[in-house]
Amino acid sequence: MIKYYTKAWQEECVKRINADAVFEQEPKKLNGTFIFRVYDGPDGKDRIMTWVFKQGKISSHSYEAQAAPWQELRNAAFNTTWAMRGSCPFTMMASLNKGEMTPMRALSSPHYKLEGNKMTLMQLMRPMSMWNDICAKVEVTYEFTSEEDGETNVEASAIENPSTEPEATPPTDNTTESAAS
Amino acid sequence: MGFINRNEPFDRAEFTFFVPTQIKYGIGKVAALGMELQVEDDLASCNNVMIVTDKGVLAAGLVDKVKAGLVDSVYEIKAIFDEVPPDSDLRIVAKCAKEINDLGINLIIAIGGGSVMDTAKLASLIGTHGGEVRDYEGGFMVPGKCIPIVAIPTTVGTGSEVSVGAVVKDHETKTKITIASPHLYPRIAMLDPEMVATLPAKLVAYTGMDALTHAIEAYVSTENQPISEALAFRAAEMIYDNLEIAVKDPSNLDARAKLQIASMLAGMAFSNAPVGATHAISHTIGGLYGLHHGLSNAVALPYVMEFNLESSPSRYAALARAFNVTQTGLSDLELGKLAIERVRNLKVALGIPERYRDLDVPSNQETIDKVTEIALMDICMAFNPRKAEFAEFQPLVQQVI
Numbered sequence: 327m328i329k330y331y332t333k334a335w336q337e338e339c340v341k342r343i344n345a346d347a348v349f350e351q352e353p354k355k356l357n358g359t360f361i362f363r364v365y366d367g368p369d370g371k372d373r374i375m376t377w378v379f380k381q382g383k384i385s386s387h388s389y390e391a392q393a394a395p396w397q398e399l400r401n402a403a404f405n406t407t408w409a410m411r412g413s414c415p416f417t418m419m420a421s422l423n424k425g426e427m428t429p430m431r432a433l434s435s436p437h438y439k440l441e442g443n444k445m446t447l448m449q450l451m452r453p454m455s456m457w458n459d460i461c462a463k464v465e466v467t468y469e470f471t472s473e474e475d476g477e478t479n480v481e482a483s484a485i486e487n488p489s490t491e492p493e494a495t496p497p498t499d500n501t502t503e504s505a506a507s
Numbered sequence: 508m509g510f511i512n513r514n515e516p517f518d519r520a521e522f523t524f525f526v527p528t529q530i531k532y533g534i535g536k537v538a539a540l541g542m543e544l545q546v547e548d549d550l551a552s553c554n555n556v557m558i559v560t561d562k563g564v565l566a567a568g569l570v571d572k573v574k575a576g577l578v579d580s581v582y583e584i585k586a587i588f589d590e591v592p593p594d595s596d597l598r599i600v601a602k603c604a605k606e607i608n609d610l611g612i613n614l615i616i617a618i619g620g621g622s623v624m625d626t627a628k629l630a631s632l633i634g635t636h637g638g639e640v641r642d643y644e645g646g647f648m649v650p651g652k653c654i655p656i657v658a659i660p661t662t663v664g665t666g667s668e669v670s671v672g673a674v675v676k677d678h679e680t681k682t683k684i685t686i687a688s689p690h691l692y693p694r695i696a697m698l699d700p701e702m703v704a705t706l707p708a709k710l711v712a713y714t715g716m717d718a719l720t721h722a723i724e725a726y727v728s729t730e731n732q733p734i735s736e737a738l739a740f741r742a743a744e745m746i747y748d749n750l751e752i753a754v755k756d757p758s759n760l761d762a763r764a765k766l767q768i769a770s771m772l773a774g775m776a777f778s779n780a781p782v783g784a785t786h787a788i789s790h791t792i793g794g795l796y797g798l799h800h801g802l803s804n805a806v807a808l809p810y811v812m813e814f815n816l817e818s819s820p821s822r823y824a825a826l827a828r829a830f831n832v833t834q835t836g837l838s839d840l841e842l843g844k845l846a847i848e849r850v851r852n853l854k855v856a857l858g859i860p861e862r863y864r865d866l867d868v869p870s871n872q873e874t875i876d877k878v879t880e881i882a883l884m885d886i887c888m889a890f891n892p893r894k895a896e897f898a899e900f901q902p903l904v905q906q907v908i
Contacts, residue, residue, distance in 0.1 A: 406520035434787075434888030435896055443521050444730055444889065445779065448646035448687065 330420060330466040331364050332473045333389045336375055339461045340384050346460055352453045355382035358409035363399055367416040369471050372396035382453065391473065409450075410442030420468045423461070511828040512736075513821045513839075522732040526775045528658075528669045529695045532768070534760070536699040537572050537659060541580025543697070544614075544657065550694065553614035553655060554581045557607060559627040560618040561591045564661050567705055573618055573659060585610045588630075591619065594797055595626040596676040597640050597684070600633060607634035607654065616657045617693070618702075620714060621665030621800060624658050625673035628691045631656055640675065640684060645886070649688035658693035661702050663753070663766035664714025664801050666721050666774020668696035676794055683790040685886055692778075698771060700764035708754045710801075712857040715750040715766055717801030719850070720789075720808050721773035722746060724782035727815060727822045728890045735780035738772045744829040745769035747849070751856050783891030784900075785811040787882040788907060795878070796868050805859045806866070810907045811891075812847045816840065818893040823847070863908045870908050879904045 328334050343349060356379035364373045371391040378386045392399070404411055414437055421427035432438040440447075447454070508514045531543055544550045556577070560570055565587070574584060588603050607615070607630055617627035629640050631653040636643075643649050658668035667673070672687040706714075722742035725735055746769045753762035788811070789803040816823050823843030830849035832842060854861070864870040879901045882888070888895075895903075 404520075428884055430886050430889065431884045434883045434885075434891070434894060434900075436894035436899075437896070438894075440889075443523065445523050451646045452648055 327465060327467045329470045329473060330423065330468050331367065331373055331375070331416065332391075335461075335464060335466060336377075336387055336389050338464050340377075340387055342460050342464065343457060344383055346456075349453070349456050349460060350382060352382060352456060354450060354453050355379070356409075356450060356453050356457065357381060359405075359407070360409050361411040362419075363411065363413040364419050365400070365413070365415050366394050367391070368469055369473055370394055371473075372399050373416075374399055404441040408442065410440065410447055412438065412440050414438040422458075423466070424468075425462065429458075512740075512825050515821060519732050522730070522779075524732065524734045524779050525671075525689060526669055526692065526778060527689070528692050530669065530698065530771065531695060532698040534700050534764070536697055537576045537702065540573060540576030540616075540657075540697065541578070541582055544582060544695075545580065547695070550614065550655060551581070554583055555610065555612050556582050556584045556614045556616060557610065557612040558584060558587045558616045558618060559591065559603060559623055559630065560587065560589050561593070561620075561623055562589050564619045564623070565589045567661075569661055569702055569705075570618055572702070573616060582614070585612060591623045591626045593622055593799065594676055594793065595622040596678040598678060600626055600629045600640055600675055603627070603630035604633035607631070613654060614657070615654055616659065618659045618661060620660065620662035620710075621667045621674075621717075624656075624660070624665060624667035624693070625675055627656055627658070628653075628667070628673040628693070629675060629686065632686075632688075632691065640686065641677070643686050643688070644684050646687045647689070648686070649690040651690060653690050655694035657695045657697060659697045659699065659702060660767065660770070662706060662714040662801075663703055663711060663763065663770050664717030664721075666718065666770050666777065668693055668698070669771050669774040669778065671778040674790065674800075680794075682794045682881065683885075685790070687886075696771060698767050700760050700767055703763050703767055704757075704760055706763070708757060709858075711757075711763070711766070712750070712754045712859065713799050713801035713805065714770070715746060715753065715801075716805035716808070716854070716857065716859065718766065718770035718773045719743060719746045719750070719853075720785050720801075720804040721777045721782060722769070723808065723812065723826060723850075724785055724887075724890075725773060725776035725780040726826060727819050727892050728777070728780035728783060729892055730890055731780040731822075735776040739776035739780070740825065740829055742769040742773035742776060743826060745772070747830045747853070751853065754857055781890040782887050783811070784814065784882070784888060784893075784895075784903075786887040787885035787891070788878065788904060790885050790887070791878050791881040792863060792868060794881075796863075796866075798863075798866060798868070802859065802866070803863075805854060805857075806861070806863055807907045809847050809850045809854065810903060812843075812850065814903045815891065815893045816843045816847070822892075862906075868908060875901060875905050875908055878908065 372394040376388040635653040726739040749762040820839035824839035827842040827846035
């Protein structure tokens with residue numbers, strides 16, 4: 327089964343979003359770069375996902391994970407050209423995806439940080455909810471110690487990425503694995 | 508650095524400000540309503556009119572004033588829907604919307620306070636686009652233009668005459684449903700101080716405190732920006748200067764006129780810099796126990812100001828100046844505390860109870876936990892300057908209750 331908030335999950339979401347006829351017909355089109363930082367995954371990693379929309383289609387996306395706390399990611403400044411950036415712990419994102427927590431409840435929490443023009447984002451609530459619904463229908467597992475199917479464990483990942491010091495260049499929307507769809 | 512507002516770094520990368528409502532002000536202005544409508548190109552042919560109001564407004568003769576303003580005009584009043592209760596709900600909206608459709612209404616005149624105006628907005632929405640109110644819950648879910656509304660406020664607090672939103676009660680879940688959309692702005696807000704001249708003192712106090720809450724919460728909102736800031740600050744100052752006078756001296760039309768304008772300014776502000784935790788708590792208490800919205804806000808306001816103070820001390824310090832604190836040499840936190848003290852004193856002067864338990868809201872642990880959990884799910888919490896989890900928010904709710 328696909329592991330939640332991994333590269334495989336994003337790929338499946340992108341495939342479904344770009345093939346969804348209802349989403350395509352939504353008159354308010356998503357445009358711009360949407361970033362999500364998700365901290366402290368079950369495999370001990372922080373993650374960043376980037377989704378770039380052009381007229382309601384995902385034109386590129388990227389994903390990267392590194393051992394938590396990935397300070398470079400956590401300290402990266404918000405780029406004002408992005409439409410939004412959401413940041414929260416993995417457990418909270420999982421609760422949202424499972425429908426155990428409402429977006430409103432998340433927004434009242436100090437653990438969910440939303441950056442960008444909230445009034446514009448409110449105007450995009452309908453297509454964003456549709457995007458969310460499509461992703462929530464992907465069958466996933468939330469419990470995993472490694473993103474890979476093999477037995478690479480959390481400790482091994484942490485050893486591969488031992489540094490917790492900020493790197494010189496903060497991650498951007500196209501640092502890794504960008505893929506035109 | 509300014510004496511009132513600190514010259515802090517401008518931390519908004521971008522913002523939008525939008526209020527499309529035309530504002531017409533004047534003492535006795537409703538007497539010329541027909542003429543005022545007919546000069547508007549888009550309203551000249553909207554002559555199938557429904558008046559939406561409540562029985563109190565009708566009994567006070569305020570609807571008669573509006574009817575008189577339409578005599579000898581092209582506007583025909585097809586119906587007067589006067590069934591809006593103080594705390595309107597989905598059933599009322601549905602009933603009003605059905606009448607709108609049955610009668611082919613193409614212009615709605617809402618005469619009343621927040622409950623009336625919000626009912627009119629949502630009935631206009633359902634009358635135009637069909638479905639149920641729940642289908643449009645949240646922000647910007649309304650697909651297009653609705654039947655135009657002329658809003659004539661008869662209270663001094665709601666701001667709904669110029670606001671983006673509408674709130675009604677879901678009578679089944681006993682929660683409040685909030686809908687925000689640019690299509691819910693009234694086409695015209697007609698402010699006539701004579702329409703608030705006979706408002707009972709108690710309602711002047713409740714609705715005036717509602718407007719003060721709008722002004723303060725917009726001023727400290729996470730989405731505040733210089734335009735909303737200017738509107739909110741001036742509104743707070745006008746309300747503080749006039750509310751007690753307007754309550755204690757009903758004949759003072761000047762004070763009531765200023766409150767009416769301040770309420771409108773605060774409405775414009777919070778439509779672009781939304782309100783916060785006071786409203787989240789107030790919506791919850793209102794939904795569960797039916798308290799008047801303004802009263803409910805008034806009770807919670809100083810407690811929430813205390814809760815938020817350290818998240819934005821300079822904002823509360825500036826509000827102290829709006830509340831006529833003239834002392835110098837104080838820190839922002841000290842000034843902020845004085846602002847809170849002024850609001851508490853105003854509450855006392857207006858005879859507003861200190862806590863919800865004084866208004867028969869249960870004060871047991873179960874109620875506190877329930878109110879906390881529901882309030883944390885209110886959209887307004889997204890705009891409060893201080894975020895909170897249950898453990899942090901519950902003590903605040905406990906204090907207020």
